[in-house]
Amino acid sequence: MSRDPNRRPGWSAGLDIGGTKVLGVLLDGGGEVRHTVRVPTRPGASGVVGTAEEVVRRLCDEAGLGVDDLVGVGAGVPGLVDPATGTLSHAVNLGIHERELELGGMLGARLGGVRVTVENDLNVAAVGAARVLGLSGDLAFLALGTGVAAGLLLGGELRRGRRGAAGEIGHLPYRPGGPACPCGQRGCLELYASGAALDVAWPPRNGRPAAADLFAAAAEGDPLAVEVRNGFADAVAAAVRLLVLTCDVEHVVLGGGVADVGEPLLRAVAERSHGQADDSPFLRSLAVPERLRLVPRDQPVAPIGAALAARARVAGGPRTVVV
Amino acid sequence: MSRDPNRRPGWSAGLDIGGTKVLGVLLDGGGEVRHTVRVPTRPGASGVVGTAEEVVRRLCDEAGLGVDDLVGVGAGVPGLVDPATGTLSHAVNLGIHERELELGGMLGARLGGVRVTVENDLNVAAVGAARVLGLSGDLAFLALGTGVAAGLLLGGELRRGRRGAAGEIGHLPYRPGGPACPCGQRGCLELYASGAALDVAWPPRNGRPAAADLFAAAAEGDPLAVEVRNGFADAVAAAVRLLVLTCDVEHVVLGGGVADVGEPLLRAVAERSHGQADDSPFLRSLAVPERLRLVPRDQPVAPIGAALAARARVAGGPRTVVV
Numbered sequence: 001m002s003r004d005p006n007r008r009p010g011w012s013a014g015l016d017i018g019g020t021k022v023l024g025v026l027l028d029g030g031g032e033v034r035h036t037v038r039v040p041t042r043p044g045a046s047g048v049v050g051t052a053e054e055v056v057r058r059l060c061d062e063a064g065l066g067v068d069d070l071v072g073v074g075a076g077v078p079g080l081v082d083p084a085t086g087t088l089s090h091a092v093n094l095g096i097h098e099r100e101l102e103l104g105g106m107l108g109a110r111l112g113g114v115r116v117t118v119e120n121d122l123n124v125a126a127v128g129a130a131r132v133l134g135l136s137g138d139l140a141f142l143a144l145g146t147g148v149a150a151g152l153l154l155g156g157e158l159r160r161g162r163r164g165a166a167g168e169i170g171h172l173p174y175r176p177g178g179p180a181c182p183c184g185q186r187g188c189l190e191l192y193a194s195g196a197a198l199d200v201a202w203p204p205r206n207g208r209p210a211a212a213d214l215f216a217a218a219a220e221g222d223p224l225a226v227e228v229r230n231g232f233a234d235a236v237a238a239a240v241r242l243l244v245l246t247c248d249v250e251h252v253v254l255g256g257g258v259a260d261v262g263e264p265l266l267r268a269v270a271e272r273s274h275g276q277a278d279d280s281p282f283l284r285s286l287a288v289p290e291r292l293r294l295v296p297r298d299q300p301v302a303p304i305g306a307a308l309a310a311r312a313r314v315a316g317g318p319r320t321v322v323v
Numbered sequence: 324m325s326r327d328p329n330r331r332p333g334w335s336a337g338l339d340i341g342g343t344k345v346l347g348v349l350l351d352g353g354g355e356v357r358h359t360v361r362v363p364t365r366p367g368a369s370g371v372v373g374t375a376e377e378v379v380r381r382l383c384d385e386a387g388l389g390v391d392d393l394v395g396v397g398a399g400v401p402g403l404v405d406p407a408t409g410t411l412s413h414a415v416n417l418g419i420h421e422r423e424l425e426l427g428g429m430l431g432a433r434l435g436g437v438r439v440t441v442e443n444d445l446n447v448a449a450v451g452a453a454r455v456l457g458l459s460g461d462l463a464f465l466a467l468g469t470g471v472a473a474g475l476l477l478g479g480e481l482r483r484g485r486r487g488a489a490g491e492i493g494h495l496p497y498r499p500g501g502p503a504c505p506c507g508q509r510g511c512l513e514l515y516a517s518g519a520a521l522d523v524a525w526p527p528r529n530g531r532p533a534a535a536d537l538f539a540a541a542a543e544g545d546p547l548a549v550e551v552r553n554g555f556a557d558a559v560a561a562a563v564r565l566l567v568l569t570c571d572v573e574h575v576v577l578g579g580g581v582a583d584v585g586e587p588l589l590r591a592v593a594e595r596s597h598g599q600a601d602d603s604p605f606l607r608s609l610a611v612p613e614r615l616r617l618v619p620r621d622q623p624v625a626p627i628g629a630a631l632a633a634r635a636r637v638a639g640g641p642r643t644v645v646v
Contacts, residue, residue: 168571
């Protein structure tokens, strides 16, 4: 293992820590992915920290690096994060029942003192999407998964908000007085624009995900599938309009599990977004559909963004994330 | 007139250029308002520029300053602004029918070369409100006037967005399928949460503004007034929730013409905001009502913010507005 800091300048590791797996990438000094490692997540606080450590060590091993050759490690996690301290809370998906986990400090200590940057997973996905798609300008990463929420990259910085609620658009009303949402409100956007909503509206069959099955059936002209797809795309287009009329982001990247559908998703949402502006010169002037992008399926944007955030933090202090 | 730049260091002038009047303030180096001038707006491009020039010159005369003693002049205007060039477009309220007005350049030239910073009026109101109310942290200035829109101050910087659409929440749907909005969509928030909406729901009588009359009648127990007031406050509370669940601003300052109602407006909106979270632990955890503030009636936040923006721009470059 090299201990020469000049041999591999600027290398960093990024992790996407999820409930089922930890996906890690190793970026070289130019920001290119050089190695990828995936390990099932062991539950609980020590399991999560241990899995993360294992991924970082395996990435370094594959590159012939020592951990202390890294300029930093970034970790994207579901839940509320205090980026200043690397503390994670409300991470029930990770099987963490403690109120808080000092993830940054614990992982850094296990890795011999390397600096660990912890961020919300949607935020690092926004950073990674900007890099992978080569997009400059303000960007929202709109995750269509179990829930609906956005990571926001504004003015080159991550928008975290006062209590980590920035981008929590899934719990804004879409159909006032609609069905009850688990959050306690009614008619939330999440009940219409999420992957979980599709599972209800188009129960999975044929052994493939609801979204893939729905879009395939709609493409074949099944009238019910067309109706369900269009209703879903309307709700996603409403989410996009919401991001534009609040933050005026230049790009909205569709991501999350539903984005595995690929181009047909992008086309359906763009079409409904055009339709929403049919009668509104004001909305047309904002060119909402032209702002849509699709996350690439072959590039793990969240761990890439985590690695970039770690590197930028080392270079620019805790607030600055330069993509 | 003094020409000694050290005699009054850091003085700046700020203008709020509206369709009926130009309101100007002169700030001393400590950011305190030292003089105020109000002049009816003369219509058209040369009228607007001439009125603005007159206000700046009168402010300087009152203080015994020369215009070239100012570190800068800031102008808040309704319409789309390119802050880099000081160019204003879509300013129909000012009687400007040219496609664009080089307001910054023209006013600067008339004032002997002083630097003029042009910003959207809601953005400078956000800056001014932060200063006047002594608020640090991210802030939205929610203007409840003819329309509904917000000026956003995030991370110490104005959020302008790609096409000046940041904060244009008045044209998000509040009642899907509701009545037609002049923007071409249906059921927009602006039809429920604006001063114009109150004029329709509670036609002015007794010679006073609809909002004042409505809130007075509701306070006296008029059942219809209570119903109209609560419906209005519900819509405003929805706007506040929208700002929190997208940008997670720490403060939402209620401003615009309707804010002349004062504390009863703040109480009504806070009460409806509490009610919206009654069944939602998630929403309660975000403490939305606690983020509400009321713009002070005795301090002109827009011209104060314009003057501060001008000063910060001189000190910190075009992007930085430090409050």
